[in-house]
Amino acid sequence: MGRSFKKVIYVLMPFLVYYVVHGATRFLMMYILQYISSHSAGAYGVIRNNDAVFSGIISLLDMLIGAVVLIILMKHDIEELSVWDYLNLNGLSFYRKDRLRPAWLSWAVIIVQAVSMALGLNILIGLSGIMKLSSYGETAGAQYSIPLWFGIFLYGLVSPLVEELLFRTIVYGRMKRRFSLVISIVVSSMFFGLYHGNLVQGIYGFIMGVIMCMACEYVHTVTAAFLMHSVANLTIYLLGMRGVLINLSSLSCCLIFMGIALITIGIEVTGARQSLSKLGPIEGIEKVGVFYIDPTLIEED
Numbered sequence: 001m002g003r004s005f006k007k008v009i010y011v012l013m014p015f016l017v018y019y020v021v022h023g024a025t026r027f028l029m030m031y032i033l034q035y036i037s038s039h040s041a042g043a044y045g046v047i048r049n050n051d052a053v054f055s056g057i058i059s060l061l062d063m064l065i066g067a068v069v070l071i072i073l074m075k076h077d078i079e080e081l082s083v084w085d086y087l088n089l090n091g092l093s094f095y096r097k098d099r100l101r102p103a104w105l106s107w108a109v110i111i112v113q114a115v116s117m118a119l120g121l122n123i124l125i126g127l128s129g130i131m132k133l134s135s136y137g138e139t140a141g142a143q144y145s146i147p148l149w150f151g152i153f154l155y156g157l158v159s160p161l162v163e164e165l166l167f168r169t170i171v172y173g174r175m176k177r178r179f180s181l182v183i184s185i186v187v188s189s190m191f192f193g194l195y196h197g198n199l200v201q202g203i204y205g206f207i208m209g210v211i212m213c214m215a216c217e218y219v220h221t222v223t224a225a226f227l228m229h230s231v232a233n234l235t236i237y238l239l240g241m242r243g244v245l246i247n248l249s250s251l252s253c254c255l256i257f258m259g260i261a262l263i264t265i266g267i268e269v270t271g272a273r274q275s276l277s278k279l280g281p282i283e284g285i286e287k288v289g290v291f292y293i294d295p296t297l298i299e300e301d
Helices: 002-039 041-049 051-075 083-090 103-128 136-143 148-176 181-195 199-219 223-241 251-279
Strands: none
Touching: 002 041, 002 051, 002 148, 002 181, 041 051, 051 148, 103 199, 103 223, 103 251, 148 181, 148 199, 148 223, 181 199, 199 223, 199 251
């Protein structure tokens, strides 16, 4: 019982630390803005007229400060690879350097998968009526109220970087040193969904979390998850802002996009297994589905 409890604490600690730092930073920033507003009529007017922009800036700051804390946590954990060690070991290439197919094909598959899955899931959730039961409308309204360039920077770069550092690199990596692959994928994705704070994004986040974990595993780098996360975010943000998502809201479109996504997953899995079969394992990895974890750090039950 004590051993299992230690496992859970070890896995949850980065998530809890980030959540506390994230919340504390947000609270502090909002308090500062409120203090400034209460002491200056001019500042109050500026903040009131640009509340979405200031909200975006607060989101940017709390994610960046949270990321710094996570990097420090990685640095001082003897079982944790540093960010630079992780990149050196896993690389930025896909699955293996002596792969059967060119790297650009793997990148293309990930991008198509991200666009199609993001669109398919959003349309499906919209058709299900779940949005009426969620506070997602308020979240979406705030996201689309900030300047376009800031939205691209925040949702296309900063958010994917920080969230992949937390959920796929640290939480998922820690789980794989303590639990089975399936449990690690499902539970880390559940936390990813819960992190978003509303039903719509929670369901979407859980499913995308599973897909991003699979991308990490089958192409042998967390860079795949970052690319998928970034492309998916930008697809929904840009098309939602332009009103294109509403025009695509039909069952036929949903089935087409989900079908394309499933085909790309099949290509991804089949390609990785073929590489393993024809070229053999690399770096001591005996099977598809284990992006690099130092075997000397895996806890034996």
